[in-house]
Amino acid sequence: MKSPSRTAAVRFIFITILLDAIGLGVIIPVLPDVLRRFTSDPTTVSERFGLFVGTYAFMQFVASPVLGALSDRWGRRPILLGSLLGAGFDYLFMAFAPTLPLLFLGRVISGLTGASLTVASSYMADISDDKTRAANFGMIGAGWGFGFILGPMLGGLLGALGPKAPFLAAAVLNSLNFLYGWLVLPESLTPARRRHVPLSSLNPLKSIARILRPSAFRPLVAIYFLVFLAGQIHPVNWTLYTETKFGWTPWQVGLSLSFVGVSIAVAQGGLTRLIVPKLGAARSLTFGLAAYAVSFALFAVVWRGWMMYPVVALFSLSGVTMPSLQSLLARHVPPERQGELQGSLVSMGALASILAPLLFTRLFVHFTRPGAPVYFPGAAYLGASVICWGTLAFRTAAEVDRPANFT
Secondary structure, rough: OOHHHHHHHHHHHHHHHHHHHHHHHHHOOHHHHOEEEEEEEOHHHHHHHHHHHHHHHHHHHHHHHHHHHHHHHHOOHHHHHHHHHHHHHHHHHHHOOOOOHHHHHHHHHHHOOOOOOHHHHHHHHOOOOOHHHHHHHHHHHHHHHHHHHHHHHHHHHHOOOOOOHHHHHHHHHEEEEEEEHHHHHOOOOOOOOOOOOOHHHHHHHHHHHOOOOOOHHHHHHHHHHHHHHHHHHHHHHHHHHHHHHHOOHHHHHHHHHHHHHHHHHHHHHHHHHHHHHHOOOOHHHHHHHHOOOOHHHHHHHHHHHHHHHHHHHHHHHHHHHHHHHHHHHHHHHOOOHHHHHHHHHHOOOOOOOOHHHHHHHHHHHHHHOOOOOOOOOOHHHHHHHHHHHHHHHHHHOOOOOOOOOOO
16 A cells, blocks of 8 residues: 555656656647747747747657766655756746746756656656556556646637737646645655766766667667657647548547547556556557557558547457656666666657657658658558567667666
């Protein structure tokens, strides 16, 4: 039975991730209007929108391993609470930024202080054992899923009040969560389990290089990156694909994406607790990877719009993949290096988020442009399926029961 303090901590981590995802999603509907304060040219607005999103991903790539390592040194609580406080100020900054450079500076700061996912994952690893680790990581995935559903909806509603309103709401929510965490969140990393972090180790590239060294779990790290890369197919390609192939309206696209988000959130928050205890983390990973590969292939070849929905139901089974994978990775890393591990993983995920649009958009354009050798709008989804089939080869090579050398 969980202790009251541990239950409160898990609840706080879930709310933190939920609010982090809401904060990211809430500005999406109003961001074009915010950018139009500085230019009226549609092409320039589109370019700056992409740059704005890419800036955050790049800063996450740089900062996540650093913040994870700092949490190994100073503990999870101060870094996590500092992140929430910094995010609250950042949203206020962006709401009132009088110039475009200052708006981008706010996004840079947001990326630098965005330790929520890194340190929250480390915190979950600290308070978990072999029986609860996958389920606890599943709560993180569920928080992200529900947050990305609620965020754009909330942003659209608040945007009717003005482009500043969603930023102000995100600032208030993060500030309230900071106060909640200050009251209920205990430290998960005791002083005896912390480690000295030399200045040289704060180089994010060194942290990533460390987890890529030959080890028992390097194939699992490769799987993490490739699954994250393939998983970006939905935000990158879903709208283009469904509008082109099925003639869906924005309302139909939004409804379908909400269904995707709900399905994944339910799978990570609920199915993980049912499947992983029965199959074990290693077999659950294989099961999830196969679900990814099959469902992406089906997305590529369905010929009626309504068929996307049953495929989404199948796709939701892949929700056990990331919790199982993070559980296997965390199992073989000592407590004093969980922050470094989780930070490096988040950084690799940010890198995948940068590369995915380049890969999948190019595939889509190549096979739908006039004069294409074969007209195939599902090419990007088939590419994602191929990536996931490839991860099964890495899964075969992964020695999940052998401790890794992460020093």
